Amino acid sequence: MIESKISLRKATVEDAEKLFEIQRKVFEPLYEKYEDHETTPVNQTFERFKERLKTGDYFKITLENLLVGSVHVYPKSPGVMRFHMINILDEFQGKGIAQQVMMRLEGLHPEANRWELDTIQEEKRNCYLYEKMGYVQTDEKWKVNDKMTIVHYVKTTRLNHMPCL
Template sequence: MEIKLVKAIPGDVLLLHDVQTRAFQPLLEKYLDYEKNPANEPINRLFEKIQYSSFFKMVVDQKCVGGIRIVARNNSYWISPIFVLPEFQGKGIAQQAICQVEEIFTKHNIWELQTILEEQGNCYLYEKLGYERTDFEQVVNDRMTLVGYRKIKN
C-alpha cells in the first residue's frame, strides 16, 4: 500500500481533525489521558499547527488515512503528531511516511519524537527505523508513560 504525502492547507482542518480524532480515540479510551491525547485537541489548535508548521496528509487511493507533522527546532526535526486511522494501521503507512519526511527534510540530521511506552508496536516501529530510546521518560498516569526516541542520520 503506497502512500502519498500532501501538504495540508488550512482548508483541510475539518478533515484532519476528524481523522486525528478517530485515530487517537482508542488510545484516549485505553489510557484516559485527557490532557495530551490529540483526540481531545481543539480544532483551532490544529488549525494553527497546519498554518505554522509542516503538516502533511497521508493519502492512499485519494483518501486521507492519517497525518504527520514535522517541526524544526534547534538543530533537529520533531515528529508530533503522527497518526493513521485504525482500519489502516499495521499496513506500513506510518513507516512510509517517516521515511518520506526524512528524505524531504535534510537540513538537520537529528530526528526526535515521543511515544507511549506501553504501545510496543509503536516502539518497535521507531526502533526498526533506526530510532533509539533517549533518557526522556514522563509518567502521565498509572496507565501510561511517554518515552523519547532519537535518530541521527548520516
Template structure:
C-alpha cells in the same frame, strides 16, 4: 499501495482533525490521558499547526485517500526536527503506511540531521515501529498517570 505526502492547507484541518480524534480515541479510552491525548485537542490546534511557519503538516494519502497525517516541527535552526503528532486512521492501520510516510518525510528533510518524537511506552507496536526505523529510545520519560508513560526517541541521520 501508493503512499504520498501532501502538505495540508487550512481547508484540510477539519478532515485531519476528525481522523486524529478517531485514531487516538482507543488510546484515550485505554490510558485515560485526558491532559495529553491528541484525542482531546480542539480543531483550533490542528489549524494552528497548519499555519505555523516553523512546521510542516502533511496529509498521508494512500491511493489518494486520506489515511493519516504527520506534523513536523523545526525545533532548532541547525536541523533538529520534532514529529508530533503522527497518526493513521483506524481503517488504514497495520498496512505499513506510517513507516512509509516517516521514511518519505525524512527524505524531504534530508539536510536535517536530528529527528525526535515521543510515544506511550505501553504501546509496544509504536515503539517497535520507531526502533525499526532507526530511532533510539532516550533516557527521558514522563509519567502521565498510573496507566501511561511517555518515552522519547531520537534519530541521528548520517
C-alpha cells in the same frame, strides 16, 4: 508495492476539519485505554489544531487517493527535526504506511542530522516501528498517569566528523 500508492500532500486550512476528525478517531481508543484527560489530542480544541497547520509542515497521507491519515513535522532547532504526530486510521495501520511516510519525510530534510519523536511506552507496536527505523529510546520519560508513560526517541541521520589534525 504499497509505497508507490502512498502520497503526501501539504495540508491547508481547508483540510483542517477532516484532519481534526481523523486525529480524534485515531486517538479515541488510546484516550479510552489510558484515561489521559490532560494531554490527549482528543480533547484538543479545533482552534489549537488549526494553529498547528501553520507550524512546520502538516501533510495529508493518502493511499490510492483515499485520505488515511496525517503527519506533522517541524524543525525544533537547526539540524533537528521533530515528528510531532503521525495519525493513521486504524483500518490502515500495520500496512507499512507510517514507515514509508517517515522515510520520505526524513529524505525531504537532508539538512537534519537528528530526528526526534515521542510515543506511548505501553504501545509496543509504535516502539517496535520506531526502533526498527533506527530511533533509540532516551532516558527522557514522562509519566502521564498510572497507565501511561511518554518516552522520547532520537535518530541520528549522519555522523558529525571531526576534521583530522
